[in-house]
Amino acid sequence: MTDADGFDQTPTSLTERLAAEALIVDVDGFEGPLDLLLTLGRTQKVDLRQISILQLAEQYLSFVEEARSLRIELAADYLVMAAWLAFLKSRLLLPPDPEEEGPSGEELAAHLAFQLERLSAMRESAAKLMARDQKGRDFFARGVTEDVASVRRISYTASLLDLMQAYARLRTKDDFRPYVMDRVEVMTLEQALERMRGLIGYAGDWIDISSYMPEGWGATGTRRRSATAANFAASLELVKEGRAEIRQGDIFAPIYIRKKARDDG
Amino acid sequence: MAEDQEPQEESLFTAPPMAEQERMVEAILFATAEPVTIRELTGRMPHGCDPAEALVHLRKRYEGRGVSVMKIGDAWAIRTAPDLGFLMQREKVETRKLSRAAIETLAIIAYHQPVTRAEIEEIRGVSVSRGTIDQLLEMEWIRFGRRKMTPGRPVTFVVTEGFLDHFGLETARDLPGLKELRSAGLLDNRPPPGHGLDDDEGDEDSDGSQPPLFDED
């Protein structure tokens, strides 16, 4: 502060001078030109709604002038604001030019006033917010918390089809006898269709058609391919007959089939 | 914050009313991570307070509530009422398919009930692990039936109401018979020679040498 004595060329009263210096010394403390404008505006000691934008523009411009005379470097946005305010000032002072496009000086001034009022209101709101009771400072959460254990309960399930297939598997094992197929590696559509017609009657739910693969057809590539193709063709056939519905979630996703609810009645 | 000091100074002579002291003890017990001793309560509350008495009131207030004021060693804490411990669990139910061994055993019981373990093994051609039976018992899909009047009086297994319920059957006799299974195409596929080689089936158990533990997981 004692350094300020050197700047006696400023022709102002002591208090004004000190105030201006405080502003300038604080220039880093301003959160941009709007913040500075708000601070300057407060020195008008009127409600922000009644503030004189013209006077504010002058205050700002003289602040910038002063900063320059003190060789204080101002950030670019402060200078942009100064240029804009100089423009605004001229608009406010000169009679409106009917030729000119764009908003009038009054409109621009009104918007600036709105911005200042809004910023000021947000400042106050921020202060009110921070003055509220805060968790961990004024009120507290539970000190001893109990962990909520995630209990994973496994529920086993089986369908009637599973049960019957299992039983069938056991029974066929009993009366197993050598069996010769003409074309061992090929399952025909008729065979698949015959089988699927019977099976589909037991399943009310969506079932992956691959689970309809006949036993023993999944082992080798050729047999599996043949059975898969026949099963798929048979499934389509059943859908065509209106006895089943088929769906697939995505490309290469499992294909599901289910018995179609009878709607012929 | 500084203002808070003043009532404390004052209360050297006039302690807060008991109802207020009770509130204080309540808040401290709630927010503190460890059980709190009377000594500590005294230290934290304004002078002249009687936390021991406040605790008596507080304890009574929480009687029969969802949490209770409990003494732990010589300290006090608020804890969940013991009968509500079950609420501290979040149950996640995971549905899994029954193992092949289990489903086969179940099928045999359903079709042949009442059936002994030896009979099940005879039909499956493989020994039945204890785990499989236990699992089915636990699921309440099978239960013990009456003992067989054969030497050794072996226990039998039968299916339960729960089983019928799950499979949508009125009685076990509603299960499709062999003939129906065959006409449904469930019996017409004979296992090819070398059935055991079927390597895309993970839980093969037709081979008698298999240890009967495979289905426990």
Next chain:
Amino acid sequence: MAEDQEPQEESLFTAPPMAEQERMVEAILFATAEPVTIRELTGRMPHGCDPAEALVHLRKRYEGRGVSVMKIGDAWAIRTAPDLGFLMQREKVETRKLSRAAIETLAIIAYHQPVTRAEIEEIRGVSVSRGTIDQLLEMEWIRFGRRKMTPGRPVTFVVTEGFLDHFGLETARDLPGLKELRSAGLLDNRPPPGHGLDDDEGDEDSDGSQPPLFDED
């Protein structure tokens, strides 16, 4: 385990009495520091319970006590009464001191949400540093809201339930002075005059064809 199923099955039809439900909600809220949603309460309590009603009773029960039942967004929590904060010297958590920029940014997001970064900058008249937003995101006081349906589809910020919890707010509508600000038009998004001509600004919707998404919350 299996025995536990039965009462639960039963209660599908008969929920526990309301007094009992109140105890359950009490126990669950006491057991956690985080707010618990009605949905989670419903999930953890037996079938047929109505935690929302139980909460009404519970909240009344704790009125004027050392702890109180608070609503935070869609969730509920028990917190100590603010007037007893002086007893909790030891529980105080040092929150990181927020810069003025961070506090203002937070307030703007709370009062103007959902709000874009450009809008925050317009209000503060200065650019918002990344660090400020990051800090608020990290504290989980703000989060990303949905994108604005304006050119460039900028992201928006909104405050979180953690924010509400920290400041003891039931909803963002309970922010201090919100109504006054709104009626004074200070929460309006008022574009600068002549701005509509300026088509290189991405986030304004001064052209009438844009749906007014601003004040939805």
